Amino acid sequence: MGALASVALLLPLLSAAPPAGADVPEAGVLQGQFARAAERQGVPVSVLLAVSYLQSRWDTHGGAPSVTGGYGPMHLTDAVTALARTAAPHHSEGGEDARGDSSRPVRTGGDAPVPAPAELPERLRTLERASVLSGIPAEELRTVPAANIEGGAALLAAAQREAGLPASADPADWYGAVARYSGADDSATAATYADDVFDVIRTGETRTTDSGQVVMLPAAPAVAPATGQVADLGLRRPAAGPVECPSSVACEWVPAPYEEFGDGDYGNHDKANRPVSQSIDYIVIHDTEADWNTTLKLVQDPTYVSWQYSLRSSDGHIAQHVPLKDVAWHAGNWFVNAKSVGLEHEGFLTSPDSWYTEAMYRTSARLVRYLAGRYDIPLDRQHILGHDNVPGTVASTIKNMHTDPGPYWDWAHYFRLLGRPITPSAGPHAGVVTVRPDYSSHQPVYTGCVTAGQACAPHGSGAVRLHTAPSADAPLVQDIGLRPGGQDSTTGVNDTGARASTGQSFAVAERRGDWTAVWYLGQKAWFSNPVKEPTAVNARGLVLTPREGLAEVPVYGRAYPEASAYPAGVPVQSVSPLPYKLLAGQRYVVGGRTPGEYYFAPVFDPSGHTVVRGQEEYYQIQFGHRVAFVKASDVRVSRA
Structure with a gap:
């Protein structure tokens, strides 16, 4: 695990700060809030900005919690409050057979308990401590960005004091405090998180946030952090085992059981000899809809189902459960299971106005790059699938297929981290388009996040809606697999019947003004694609x-x-x-x-x-x- 601290192995940042002398946008109010909080708490502003970037990319998310109950730019966690909006874990809801093989009995996830507040670890309750340290009421920490930043700065300052270190103005002296902020309980994950933060400090960042604020962190390439500080944090060593992970992430072995439990039944995966026996062609991205501890308990239950990797939201920590040569039961389609690797990303909130941390996006991208290189899997949306892109096996299974990670997973950002940004590859009259709306500004109305039929909170999305004619007033296209009676699709957040997602490519059927039609489910489907604010890019490709x-x-x-x-x-x-x-x-x-x-x-x-x-x-x-x-x-x- 010594290589985990190697910054050279980290993915390059794809939107670094502009070079000196370049035109840069004017900084917004949020920039000043970071500066003032850093000064009051005695934390270097670059450290505060970089930690916030790794948690939220400086977004405020309108006060909505992340998938693990984290609030605001500093991702202060208050999972006790967020538990009021939890539901059953991912594989426990719906009727999908995770194994997806009709020759055997159906295997669904079954029931699993929602964790009690007293069972939540400290990393999911940092907002409570930030309130004590800063004197700011919890509600303000959740909803007011300046207060949230102040609370995060107070946590960093406390971590530095508890380590017996001075409030140095040199960011290099804050490596241990940053590692502690991650909430990781093992040294490898804490070090990987701190390495990422200092990589942001060295390379710099400039970004316009979801609230329209420009935030800048100038590059400081000479910063050399005191990486040895992590050894003094008293953290455990990750569980040893036959992990198959890149050296640039923190990964531990938490094995899923392969055992019999009566009446010829067994769990919770199948032995195989991939890629000798079958090629591995797909990587499937899931969202757990369960907290980390529950997720690990479930995958270690032989009567449950399985997947190869789990990724923790707060710090990007990875646990591997099933060897890559074996077949896990995760996608609901046996053909896909037999030829794929499943990645479950932590999140116990079903409300899709929740969001994913930058720490998890980054380690997930590193893992996917490693797997793609190892098995020669193309880095495109035909092979890097969401669970919601996996087809039903036969007509009767279509309605029960899962819909995660849903329209709020930021595929465009994910593919930038993969080193495969979604860019035009053809001219304006191309026969193929690839969906790519601007994630932050593209906010279609979805319903049913909390209450059926009611609008979800406004949120950026990587998905576009498909209509029967070039008009926003035209009905949505139908999916006769989901609705055999021929009813129109809906705006429901879990209704995939009229949805095209970032990175997906379709053959052009017609262009008319600001609208583009593609062939979709056997019909012509229109989506808004204005020239000045395009939601797709022109592309090359093979069609049939x-x-x-x-x-x-x-x-x-x-x-x-x-x-x-x-x-x-x-x-x-x-x-x-x-x-x-x-x-x-x-x-x-x-x-x-x-x-x-x-x-x-x-x-x-x-x-x-x-x-x-x-x-x-x-x-x-x-x-x-x-x-x-x-x-x-x-x-x-x-x-x-």
Whole structure:
């Protein structure tokens, strides 16, 4: 774990402060609030700004809590208050079979308790301590940015005093206090967090926040922090084990159980030999809807389900549960499970006006880059999927598929951290567009975050809505898989029926003024795409359409082999189409080509597990909000 402190291994920041002499925007009121709080509390302003950046990127979020009950620019946590808005953990709600294999009994997450306030660790109750230290009432710390910044500065100053260190003006002397601020209970995570903060100090940042405030942190490349201070914090060492993580993150081994528990049932994953037996083609991004401790308890329960990694919101700490060679039960689609790695990101609030910390985005991006490099997975939205992009296996499972991480996950920022920013790659008459609204300013109204039918709090979003005509008054397009009766889609925050998300690419059907139409779920779907405020960029790509002579071709939720490919003793899995059609004249963007495969693993003993691979090949396409598959023999492919 010694390499964890190596700054050289950290991802480069992609929006560093401008060089000296460059035109820079005028700083806003928020900048002055940081300066005054730093002076009053005796904390270097660069340290205060960098810690805040790693928590919130200086956003105020309108007073809404993060996924772990953190408030304001300093992410002061008050999970006791936030618990009033919790719901069941991610895999415990809804009817989705996380394993997604119709040849075996359904495996859902089951019930799990919401933690009692007394069970919450100190890292989820920092607002309470900040109130004591600063004398500022808790409600002000939650809702007033200046008060929140003051409270965060007070916590940093207290950490410095408790370490027996002076209130130095040199930011290099504050490494231990920053590590303590992370709330991490292990030395590796605390060091990784502090390294990230000092990386921000060295490279600098300038950003316009969600409240329209310009905040600047000038680069200070010569700052060399006293990294040895973390050894004096008395933190534990992470659990040793066969972790598969990049050296630039803090990662520990918290194994999911592989054991039998009666009546032929077992849990909570399957042994395999990937990538020798099957390629790993996808990484699936989830949101836990559970706090960290509950998440770890659940994944260690053999009667629950599983995923490969959990990521903690407050500091980006990672726990690995299932070896990458094995198949976890997380995506609700067995074909995807067998060829993917699942990442669960901590969050126990279902209200999607909550937000994710920069610390978690960064460590998640490092992990995904590592996995993509190891398994040659393309860094694009056809292979880095949200759980809400995984298709139902057959018609009957579509309605139960999960909708996380939802419209508030910042895919554009995530892909910048991945080193693959979403930029135009074609001219104005391109046959493909890639969705990319401005996350902060793009705030479509969603409903049902707290109360059914009621509007959610305004919040930036990376998703656009799709209409039946080029008008905001036109009905939303229909998803006959979600609503077989033909009803229109809704603005519900969990309704994916008329939604296209940042990074997803679609074939252009028509352009008309400020509106663009794409082919989507077998129909022409329009979204607002003004020239002055575009919500998509023009792109290149391969597209497919039914081959000549076919009026329509079926669409599938999994790429299973033909019946003749199954050996004796392995039940044939039906190649059952979804209720959609890809019609002649329509085009869809190709994500990749894959052979028909089925991983037969119905029993605990892996000696009888078999990969069935057929002659039939499939193309993965961006068909709606979720991906889908079509048989290669049914279509022809061309460059858009």
